[in-house]
Amino acid sequence: DSLTAVATAQPYPFAFPRGRTALVIIDMQRDFVEAGGFGEALGNDVRPLADLVPNVKRLLEGCRTAGIAVVHTREAHKPDLSDCPPAKRLRGNSDLRIGDEGPMGRILIAGEPGNAIVDELAPIAGEIVIDKPGKGAFYATGLSEILGRLGTTHLLFAGVTTEVCVQTTMREANDRGFECLLVEDATESYFPAFKQSTLDMIRAQGAIVGWTATIDEVLAALQ
Ligand code: TIU
DSSP states (O other): OTTEEEEOOBSSOEEEEGGGEEEEEEOOBHHHHSTTSHHHHTTOOOHHHHHHHHHHHHHHHHHHHHTOEEEEEEEOBOTTOTTSOHHHHTOSSOSSOTTSEEBTEETTBTTSGGGSBOGGGOOOTTOEEEEESSSSSSTTSSHHHHHHHHTOOEEEEEEEOIIIIIHHHHHHHHHTTOEEEEEEEEEEOSSHHHHHHHHHHHHHHHHSSOEEEOHHHHHHHTO
């Protein structure tokens, strides 16, 4: 019917009922995208992620126009770190760890300047914002219940980083019965090879985790 959109996608076309589909934008926060944040503290060059912002903006605006529900996530811990396992805090070989004071405030802490979603992609009224302590957005959050209340069955994924928080969330969603599509040019990694591998492994074996498509393919389906 006219309410179901069909996008050209890999490994085969992705049909999604508009009213039951949500765009999930993972962790487009200053911590990962700007210098002085968590991503750079881990030793990464953040420029490829900064370059992604206009692409995600185009997808976001297209989905808003089409009336698709929007969920934004942030990787965020409570100021007392009660939701940050020591194993997570101690990982990596950076001087600057989760909870430490950095140039944009305390690293990966809710409410700090660095934890904000970048201005270009700021949530608007009616959009859902999820603070998540893990890499996956379903772990220790209310996301399952929120999507259940909305009647959501299909998810479009964007954001960073492809093989860490995006892929983890997509696998969590797949196991929960959602039909999932990763938007190829609306996600980025600090490691180009990892991004490519993620796209390949998600859509392999007849979409074992889900589909992939470009922004143009998704937006064309919503025309
Ligand atoms: N380091 C890295 O690639 N990613 C993260 O730590 N979090 C997210 O992917 N959001």
